[in-house]
Amino acid sequence: MSPRIPLRRALFFGAACTSAAAVLAVAPTGPAAATPTTPPPAGDVVAVATTPQLQAALTNAAPGQTIKLAAGTYRGSFVTTKAGTAAKPITLSGPANAVLINDGPAGEAPDCPAPTAGWDSGYGLWLANAPYWHLTGFTVQESKKGIVADGSPHTVIDGVTVHHIDEEAIHFRRSSADSVLENSSISYTGLVQPGYGEGVYLGSAGSNWGCHGNSGGVDRGDRIQVLGNHIGPFVAAEPIDVKEGTSAGLIRGNTFDGRGISGENSADSWIDVKGIGYTIEGNTGTFAPPGTFANGYENHNPATAPSFPNGCGNVWRNNKSDLGGVGAYAIKISSVSKCAADPNVVHASNTVANAKSGLTNIPVTP
Structure with a gap:
């Protein structure tokens, strides 16, 4: 029997003809279908080349180890x-044509996400x-969420591709501080829940701290760096959503394609x-229809x-914005009085x- 592809994704691929060839190009079949006779050494x-081998390698990983994926499609829970x-x-x-796919979720989910017997998160x-994991080079697609780091500070994600995801592409959650996302490509998120289809999600909304807050009740995803990534098109929610309770991050040198917000x-x-206290600099953003766009x-x-x-x-400097004749301000500061003691700065x-309206709604700083 051919591997199961959820109906919701099959319908989307039919509609998104411009990306179908690219999807097929990075999703070869073969290695995942083989059955290993021994666990990975x-x-x-x-070196892994099958789904069971990858699952065993993840289960038995040890400090200093490198798990190397062969090209092919790996379909399962990882x-x-x-x-x-x-x-x-x-x-x-x-390589980019080593592709991880999770057709979940399945089973009964716990009240708060945690690895649980009988439940597949769909991530x-x-x-x-x-x-202290380094993730490099491979692709994640056709999953509920792309890559989720929970309680996993010092994660480095470099040169990965994440696309065609039901919800958000990459989520640093449960105080996964001091992490880095760089040189990666994200597109086609929010296929099932557009309002939750962020490209990159830093921290958690305060309403979810009961589950995801593990540092004084707060999800402290502090000092995360998002560097040199290409995010969009058809990222249905924000390309980057920086949640309350996080601080001191750096968002630099990224390219945002706003089509499909x-x-x-x-x-x-x-x-x-x-x-709080983010530096947002050297990014380039564009917007063109289709989509909804208020400000950069x-x-x-x-x-x-x-x-x-x-x-x-927060500080904005050296960012280039093209609002496509649709957005009002490149940088819209919602409240000055609430930040009187620690103002936002637009250079x-x-x-x-x-x-439609200009660079920003507050006085600029030289």
């Missing part, structure tokens, strides 16, 4: 709870309390910043906890074209 380098160390991170690497790759669940900008960059100040002046102290080095 132990050692510094573990999760690890093994931690690397600062001196000996664990690496999962493969393409899940790091669960597994810090849905407008659902207030998704109408390239980045929505609700965190927005900030908001959710009153989640008195101790967190959310949405304050004059930012530029804008084809804006």
Whole structure:
């Protein structure tokens, strides 16, 4: 029997004719269909070529190990709870045509997401309390979520491709601080839930801290860097959503293609910043129909906890914005008074074209 492809995705591929060839090109069949006779060997380098071998390698990963994916399609549930160390991170690497697909979810989900017997999360790759992993080169597609890091600080994701995802592509959750996403490509997210189809999701909404807050009740996804990625088109929610309670991140050198932003669940900008003390610099953003677009960059100040002046102290510099004649401001600051003690700063080095209202709604700083 051919591998199962959910009806919702089969229908989407029929509609998205412009991307079908690309999807087929990076999703060869073959290795995943083989059945291993032995588990993958132990050692510094573990070569895998089948789904069972990859699952075993993730289960048995050890600090300093490199798991090397052969080209091919790996269809199944891929999760690890093994931690690397600062001196000996664990690496999962493969070429772009090593493709991870999870046709889940399946089974009864726990109240809060955690690896649970009998439940498949549907995540393409899940790091669960597994810090110090390096993920490089491979592709994740056709999954509920793309790559999720839960309680996994010091995760490095470099040169991966994530596309055709039901919800968000990459989520740093449960205080997965000091992590890096770089040189990666994200497109076609939110296929099933457009309002939850973020390209990159940093932290968690305050309403979800009961599940995902593990540092004083707050999801402290601090000091995460998002560098040199291409995000879009058809990322249905924000290309980057910076949640309240996170701080001191760096978003630099990314390219945002706003085509297909849905407008659902207030998704109408390239980045929505609700965190504190972020530097957003050297990015290039464009917008063209189809889609809903209000402003290039927005900030908001959710009153989640008195101790967190959310949405304050952020800095924008050297960003280039083309709003396609649709958006109002390149950078829209929602509240000045709420951040009087730690204001947001928009430098004059930012530029804008084809804006209805201009660069920003606050005075610029030289």
